[in-house]
Amino acid sequence: MTTFWPLFKRELFAFFVTPLAWVLIVVFLLVQGMHFYLLIDHFTSQAVPTGDETPISAFFGNTVLLYLVLFVVIPALTMRLFAEERRSGTIEMLLTAPVSSASVVLAKYAAAVTTYGAMWLPTLLYVVILRRTGTLDLRVTASAYLGVLLVGAGYLSLGVCASAVTRSQLIATSLTSLVLVSLFIVGLGEFVVRQGTTAQAICAYVSVWGHMNDFASGIVDSRRIVFYGTMIALPLFVATRVVDAWKWG
C-alpha cells in the first residue's frame, strides 16, 4: 500500500491537468445551479408552505435532474482510468513497477471519488445561502450529502470496473451508463410492480430513487449503508481480479 499515495496523486493530477474534469465540473454546476434556482423560485412563490417538503429534500430527492447529470458525469469520470492506459500502453510501465493490483485499483478509484467530491463542494454555497435566508436542519443536510456521496461512490466503483474490462473508452462509458440506467429503472419497479411481492421488495431494496428520498429527508438507514458498501466493494474487487488476469491473457 506504500504505492497508493504516488498513484493517487498522479491520477488526480491527470484529472485536473486535462480539461475533462473542468468541463465536467462546469456542466455539473450549471445543471445544479439551474436546479437550485428553480427550486428557490418554486418555494418563494408559495404563500403557505405545504407538506413537509424543504429545499434540501427537494434538491436531493424526488428529482430526476440529479440522476440525469450523474448518468453523464460518472461514466465520463471513470472511462479513461484503465481503458486509456491499456490503449496507449502505459499500463505496461505501471504494472511492471513494484505495485499491487489492489493499490492501482484503489488509487484510481479514490482519485475519481475525490474529483466527484470536488464537484459537489461548490454546492455547499447553496447551504450557506439557505441558512442566511431561513432555517435549515444541518443534520438533514449532512444526511443528504452522505447520500449523494454514497450513490456517487457506488456508481464510480461500477465505472472503474467497466473501464478495466475494455480497452475502449467509448465502450467503458456506454457500459457504465447502461448498468447505471438499468439499476435505476429496476429501482423504479418499486412503484410499478404489485405491492407485497418479492420482486417489489427487491426493486425497493436497490431503488436509488428511494434511497435518495430517505437520505434527503434525514433518514440514514443501515441497510442503505450495507447496500452501498457492497456496491463499492464488489466492483472494485472484480476490477482487481481483472487487472491480475491481464498477466495470463
Add this chain to the structure above:
Amino acid sequence: MITVSHLSKRYGSRLAIDDVSFEVAKGEVVGFLGPNGAGKSTTLRILAGFLGPTAGVVSIAGHDVVTDPIEARRSIGYMPESVPLYPEMRVVEYLRFRAELKRVARGRRSTYVDEAMSRAGVVDVANRRIDQLSKGYRQRVGLADAIVAKPPIVVLDEPTSGLDPNQIRDARAVVRELGREHAVVISTHVLSEVEACATRVILLHRGKLVAEGPPATLRTLCRSRPVALTVRGDLASVKNAIRSIPRVTGCELEGKPALETCAIHVTFDPELSSEQRGYLVERCVAELVTSGFGVRDVRELGGSLEDAFAELTREVEPGVQRSRGRDSSAP
C-alpha cells in the same frame, strides 16, 4: 541475477515461448536476437512481470516472478518496446513519480532522478512536457525511468528502434556502460547492435532458443563461413585445382597476390555437416600439395553474423524449406 528454467508461454493455441532456459549474471549484457515474432518481447515481458509464464520458473535476483512479484519487480528496471509514457506530465515530474512508485526513499529521490536524467541525457528537456518530445528523447526518458531506482537488473526492449544514427551510438554507449554495474538484457533484431554492445547473444526463433554464446562464437556456427589459405604458386592454377573438388562453392582471391604467394578464401556447400566440412578442408590441402603448390597457412574464418542468423533461424524447419524447394522445381 536472472534464472529462467523451462519457460513456456501460450497464447490460446499458439506457443509463443517453448521451453526456454537461460541465466544472466551481473556484469553481462545479454542480447536477445531473433526475427519478428520470435518471442523476444514476450520473454522480456515475463522477466519484467507484465506477463505470467504458462510453465517454468523465472527468478529475478532470487525472487520468483509468480510467488513474489513485488520484490522481483523491485529488482528490475524495464523499458517496454514502444516506450509508453504519460503525455501530460513533464519529464522531471514523471521521473519523480516513477522513483516514488519504485520506492526510492524520499531523501534520495531527487539525487536519483538527477543522476538518471544525466546518464540518459535528458537534462536539457527536464521541464518539457512528454508529448512535446521527439521519439529519440522519449526513448531516453524511458531509459532514465528504467535506471532511476538503480535496480540490479535492467531490461530494455529494442532500445534503439526509431533512433537516428547518432542517437543509436549514444544509446549503445549507455548500454555498455550499464553493463559494468548491472545485469543488462536487451532485445533487438539489428545484428550490428549485439556485436556493438552484447557480451552474449541468445538467439530465439519461433519461441525456441536456437543458439547461445558470445557474438564471436555465434559467427563460427555459420556454415557458409570461408577458410583462408595462403598458397605458394600461380593464382589461376591454384583456383582451378580447388574448384575441381566437388562441393566447393567458391574460391576467391583475397587482397593482392604477393610476390610468390596468394591468399584465397574457399567456401563450401552450407548443407555439409561440420565433420564433412573438416574432411573437405583436408582434401583441399592434400589436392594443393599433390599438385605441387606450397600451403603455408590454413585458417578458419568466422562468417558474418547475418549469415549465422539467417541459417540458424531457417534451420529449425528444414522439412518445410526442402519440400517447398521440391514443389517449385516440379513441372
